[in-house]
Amino acid sequence: MTDSTLAAPTTDSALAYAEAHLDDSLERLFALMRVPSVSTDPAYAEACAKAAALLSEELNGLGFQARVAATPGHPMVVAHHEGPGPHVLFYGHYDVQPVDPIDLWRRDPFDPVIETRADGSKTIVGRGASDDKGQLRTFIEACRAWKATAGHLPCRVTILLEGEEESGSTSLEPFLHDNAEELKADFALICDTLMWDTETPGITIGLRGMTGGQVTVRGPSRDLHSGLYGGPARNPIQLLATMLGELKDGEGRVTLPGFYDGVPAVSPDVRASWDALGFDAGAFLREVGLRIPAGEAGYDVLEQSWARPTAEINGIWGGYTGEGFKTVIPAEAHAKISFRLAGTQDPDAVWASFENHVRERLPADCSVEFLTRGPGSQAITLASDSGPLSAARGALDAEWGRSALLGCGGSIPVVNSIRSILGMDTVMVGFALPDDNIHSPNEKYELKSFAKGIRSWVRILGALGTAGEGAA
Amino acid sequence: MTDSTLAAPTTDSALAYAEAHLDDSLERLFALMRVPSVSTDPAYAEACAKAAALLSEELNGLGFQARVAATPGHPMVVAHHEGPGPHVLFYGHYDVQPVDPIDLWRRDPFDPVIETRADGSKTIVGRGASDDKGQLRTFIEACRAWKATAGHLPCRVTILLEGEEESGSTSLEPFLHDNAEELKADFALICDTLMWDTETPGITIGLRGMTGGQVTVRGPSRDLHSGLYGGPARNPIQLLATMLGELKDGEGRVTLPGFYDGVPAVSPDVRASWDALGFDAGAFLREVGLRIPAGEAGYDVLEQSWARPTAEINGIWGGYTGEGFKTVIPAEAHAKISFRLAGTQDPDAVWASFENHVRERLPADCSVEFLTRGPGSQAITLASDSGPLSAARGALDAEWGRSALLGCGGSIPVVNSIRSILGMDTVMVGFALPDDNIHSPNEKYELKSFAKGIRSWVRILGALGTAGEGAA
Incomplete structure (x- = not known):
């Protein structure tokens, strides 16, 4: 033409x-x-x-x-x-x-x-x-x-x-x-x-579509001194770290069951358009001080950015965060999470699956509260x-x-x-x-x-x- | 007498x-x-x-x-x-x-x-x-x-x-x-x-003795938008959550190699003095809103509090922690950790072992900074x-x-x-x-x-x- x-x-x-x-x-x-x-x-x-x-x-x-x-x-x-x-x-x-x-x-x-x-x-x-x-x-x-x-x-x-x-x-x-x-x-x-x-x-x-929200994990009814309670008292930060750590496996994959259902492969036509760019993944990462792609193993950086869904922890906080040290076991810990979605992933189903991931790991004497960031969007x-x-x-x-x-x-x-x-x-x-x-x-x-x-x-x-x- | x-x-x-x-x-x-x-x-x-x-x-x-x-x-x-x-x-x-x-x-x-x-x-x-x-x-x-x-x-x-x-x-x-x-x-x-x-x-x-400090994990050279970088860019919060989540196993045990070396059993004389208390572990936990001892499996609440060493995350922070939501991948994430020590555990060796735990899990393009809370104390x-x-x-x-x-x-x-x-x-x-x-x-x-x-x-x-x- x-x-x-x-x-x-x-x-x-x-x-x-x-x-x-x-x-x-x-x-x-x-x-x-x-x-x-x-x-x-x-x-x-x-x-x-x-x-x-x-x-x-x-x-x-x-x-x-x-x-x-x-x-x-x-x-x-x-x-x-x-x-x-x-x-x-x-x-x-x-x-x-x-x-x-x-x-x-x-x-x-x-x-x-x-x-x-x-x-x-x-x-x-x-x-x-x-x-x-x-x-x-x-x-x-x-x-x-x-x-x-x-x-x-x-x-x-x-x-x-x-x-x-x-x-x-x-x-x-x-x-x-x-x-x-x-x-x-x-x-x-x-x-x-x-x-x-x-x-x-x-x-x-x-x-990419999006869903996300905030999770608050609650343990003790008040902040405790870790010298008195360290050991037997559940630490909500430890609990939240475990829950969030287990959200991805060692290969960068999100571990929520069925998370990747409905995520399609990139079509050859689109892939050809990407290949024509001569995209320099190394330079892309170097520009932000990184070197090793952190997304799913088996996908290149463009696919990780554009075509693959992901889970990101956008914020986390709990306990004492000021200068110096305070040996506290806090009553609660919080995180903000967002998921980028691809293909036909359903935003509500993905968030429900995340809530389930948290609840499955929640001891019976702790509680959790979720706050979604509003209606999600499909890809x-x-x-x-x-x-x-x-x-x-x-x-x-x-x-x-x-x-x-x-x-x-x-x-x-x-x-x-x-x-x-x-x-x-x-x-x-x-x-x-x-x-x-x-x-x-x-x-x-x-x-x-x-x-x-x-x-x-x-x-x-x-x-x-x-x-x-x-x-x- | x-x-x-x-x-x-x-x-x-x-x-x-x-x-x-x-x-x-x-x-x-x-x-x-x-x-x-x-x-x-x-x-x-x-x-x-x-x-x-x-x-x-x-x-x-x-x-x-x-x-x-x-x-x-x-x-x-x-x-x-x-x-x-x-x-x-x-x-x-x-x-x-x-x-x-x-x-x-x-x-x-x-x-x-x-x-x-x-x-x-x-x-x-x-x-x-x-x-x-x-x-x-x-x-x-x-x-x-x-x-x-x-x-x-x-x-x-x-x-x-x-x-x-x-x-x-x-x-x-x-x-x-x-x-x-x-x-x-x-x-x-x-x-x-x-x-x-x-x-x-x-x-x-x-x-119990004590050692502890602060860990800062750094990934990207600046805060990134997760819409653009989510996937390929390493998220320091995810990384820190994984490191801290893996600090304890599902039985409440600290996973650092050799952590329990030198931790003695409670002597029969001391154990008898504890048994004489008629200590109500349920009431102790109930008073702070808990029910399930979170320490090492196989030890009762008094042992978990008094005789066993523990690791506690006293604070964690990173990314966006204000009202609402911001889809950021932050440049760094932080936590404050303390260890209660028992027996002949060496505070310096325990902290070094924690630093090693973090370094072993650190991707080659990320960095970590440690700050100890000063000289530790032996039990x-x-x-x-x-x-x-x-x-x-x-x-x-x-x-x-x-x-x-x-x-x-x-x-x-x-x-x-x-x-x-x-x-x-x-x-x-x-x-x-x-x-x-x-x-x-x-x-x-x-x-x-x-x-x-x-x-x-x-x-x-x-x-x-x-x-x-x-x-x-």
Whole structure:
């Protein structure tokens, strides 16, 4: 498949328009970034409303039927545009993370700027540059290029922009339920994920699921002095250490019975995409001070990270933890545990299995309390050969001159919500980089990501339209 | 052995004197308790000096050659009195614990009072009532009774009173080294331990030794997000949990190789004394909310507490321990561990064996740091049939009308110092009770403990004198 077969004349025109009007696109991104739409802080509620209004007006100006839809929290923007191809739902979020610690920013986080590095590369700096204002704007600007050149969009497009993604998406699931008929499409598109590196685009086809919670093991009714009670009195820290130590075997495998049921092997197509990366597992570990992969024996580092489920102890505490020493046997000990899930592993069943693992090891005179971190999420795995995914792969290959990585990432709850409530799969294409400082000071987005991101969506829309027409 | 055979006429006279002058003894205890000799707080340095001076003057008045001996910290009181029998070194401490939290005291901690309970029993309330002003005074008042009635002491007595016991005894070992010739005696006496209950006196013949420290296990060079690194990145909490979980087997035994070497069986004589207690192991555990002894299988609760060594995790921490959840793989995890030792277990060897246990389980790309809690102490076990111990047992049996428990307790570092520096064993006789609130608000000492404590020492001094004369 060559560039010329993919880029029909209309796609070429839209690409040329996007290229020629990049400065205008940037100015619209800056205008959005100047609105401090921090969703966690009630002081910025008006700014969130302003960002929603700005986007709604802009989409109306582009020929969408757009509206700001109130929720119990920050509003949604919903916009519809007719088109000949398949019906796609694009999801993004206009809210941003808080800016603390403000001292570490090189400049005002809400006064975006383009910085030029010594090597001439340019980067957009400011809160939301990458997550998700820069990324969602690549899609809107691609729509603009199509409209400006072809006068239409190649697909029927619905856009949903959320204002609470950084504060728990409290209103999202009720909103999807209440507006399911309006939002249902053939599939969803999201631009909130990573590229592999500055040269290699990425499509996220797998998201590990998640479940987890907190466990408190209680023994004596009060803290005891180990000089008096050491020996006969059960020590909850010892008990918890034993329970958690036995959660993995010497080969890095989780020991919960049936834990690996429903975890599939990586498909040859996806494996080929990973092999093409020339991934340096040694360098990956070295960068964080490690050398020996700690995951399941028999799987390489990419499989351990992307395809295999895991159990992680995220926190542990109990007894005396201050300076010096205190010979205490504490009344209780605590840990926070999370499980990353793959394939069809059921989050509730995995957590129940963990609770059972603990209870089986609990002496009859001790007690345990569990606190889950809320509903878990199942893993998401997309078929690498589906129509929309194939269209997106072809478009990205054409734009970037190399095959897109079919990668995997952490949980993105909205993808689960879209699947469970709207019954749709999601194609995740993003242009962020691991060093974008999202959620941190000096957030940035490569100008190359922005420019080629717009061009990538121009091509994807074109390819989807063609594929859709072909399929229709 | 009946009361009349033990109590020679001189002992009888001293007992009668002690009984008749109990109110004066109490007034002298109160005078000492009114001096706020809190050793940890530099604000009370003058009070410590005043307590030392008060005791030195009093002992001079009793016919001792007494002096206040300066140290880099609070001073010692050293006093000598000639006598016909063996030479005994009595050790006590005049310093007390801080009084925080002051709100929980029923009255001024340094304004002692006698409180009468509904059942008519009386108790002395105030800081130091039990630990150790009340206890050390039982010995001094017994010496007074002997002097007042017989005009001499039955033994040669050296008294050493420390002012830093509650603040780490920093000056004690150097002082023992520097004054070893002056302080060496045939054996030592200490009154700083417990009775079994209000009816049953106790001689502490075993002290478990102690070693311990802190372990820090390090994995990644920084905290990692478990969504990105979960699987291939080593989790130090998981590692530490495994190491600590494997420190004990399913039977409550410590798994360190050779750990139990040199741990003796309990002698039949001591075992008989324990059996005579009618100890209710179920009630002992129930009182702290437990039911199932957690120590080594095959040993009963008293053996687990008193005679068997143990390993206890006194604290553990790592990762995210706040409200809610954070999917972190932390760079490090920590624990504080202590070992109670028995028999001839070597504290340094046990700690080295623990370090080895950790190192054997440490992946080559992780690191570990150990911090010991300072020099460990070996266990102390006294032969139950030694001359001084037999004399003390006989005297206590006579005073209390029942056999003294030959009990075991936690580490008392001064006993190790006296053994290692002065080459002497220590007979530990005390009249404190487990509910005396030592180190806590509303510290108390039973009036019965004080009165019969003085009488007990009158008898012990008499018995030692007789035994010494017989042996000489």
